[in-house]
Amino acid sequence: MVKARTAASPSAKEAAARRLRAKAPRRDDALAAPPPAIVLVKPQLGENIGFAARAMANFGLTDLRLVAPRDGWPNEKAEAAAAGAAFVAEQASVYDSVEAAIGGLNYVIATTARPRGMVKPVLSPESAAKELRRRQAKGEGTGILFGPERSGLDNDTIALADEILTAPVSEDVPSLSLPQAVLVVAYEWHRGGHAAPSLGRKTAFDRPAAEGLDMAHTRPATREELFGLFAHLESELDRSGFLRPPEKRPAMIRAIRNMFHRMGVTEQDVRTWRGIVAALSRRRPEE
16 A cells, blocks of 8 residues: 655645644544545546545545556545545555455445445445445445446455445436545445534534524514504505495405415514505505
C-alpha cells in the first residue's frame, strides 16, 4: 500500500495536515468504529475520482481507497473536481490489489447492477446503510466496493464481498456513473444516522431547512383569529352583494371557509388578508 503524498517542506506538510483535520467531518464518539471506507477499484478518470470524493464529503465519509487507478496518483484532475472536498482526495490511500485495500475490514459490500449468478444476499442502498451502521456499532470495519466506469466490478472481486448492493433504477437507463453510485450510497448512509436529518446547510443567516412548513417567524392561526377574518370578509361580501342569492349564502360561506382551512393559514396570513379586505372595501375618493 502506498499513501498518496505531494512534495512539500516539513512545515508545509504539517500545515496541510492541520487543515485536513480541521476540514474532515468529526467522527461520532458514540460509534465503536469509523464510517465505511469507499473503495474505488481501477478507476479510470481522475475527474470521476474527484466527483466521488466530493459526494463522500457531502455525506460525512472521508476514507477513500483507490485500487490501481489507471492514470496514477496523485491526480490533479481529481483534486480539481473534488473542489471543496479536495481534502478527501488528498488523503486517499492507494493499493495494488483489492485484497490489500480491504484486508483490515470485517464486512464488505460490492456494488453491481446485477447479481451475476452469485449466491449472495442482495441489499438496496437503504438496507445496506442499515447493515453498515449495525456492523459499525459492533466495532466492525466496513467498506463498499465500486468498479471501473466501463465494466463495473468483475466476478472475482465481487466474490471477495459479503453481500451485494444494487440500486433501484430505471430499466430504460439502468447504469449509474461512478460518482452517481457513490453519491447514492453515501446519501443513504448519512440519512440512516439521523431520525430527522436537516436539509441544505446552515449559514450565518439561516438555520438548516427541515421538512414541512417553516414557522420560524410566524405560527399557525388560532380559531379566534380565523373567526375574526371570516366575520370581516363575510360582512364585506354581504355589503358588496357577492353572497347572493340568499338561499345559496350558507353553502358559499362554507366553501370560502374551507378554502382558508385548506391553506394552513398562519397568523401573518390572517393579518395580510384582513388588510386586503380593508383596502378593497374602502370607498375610493372618486366614488
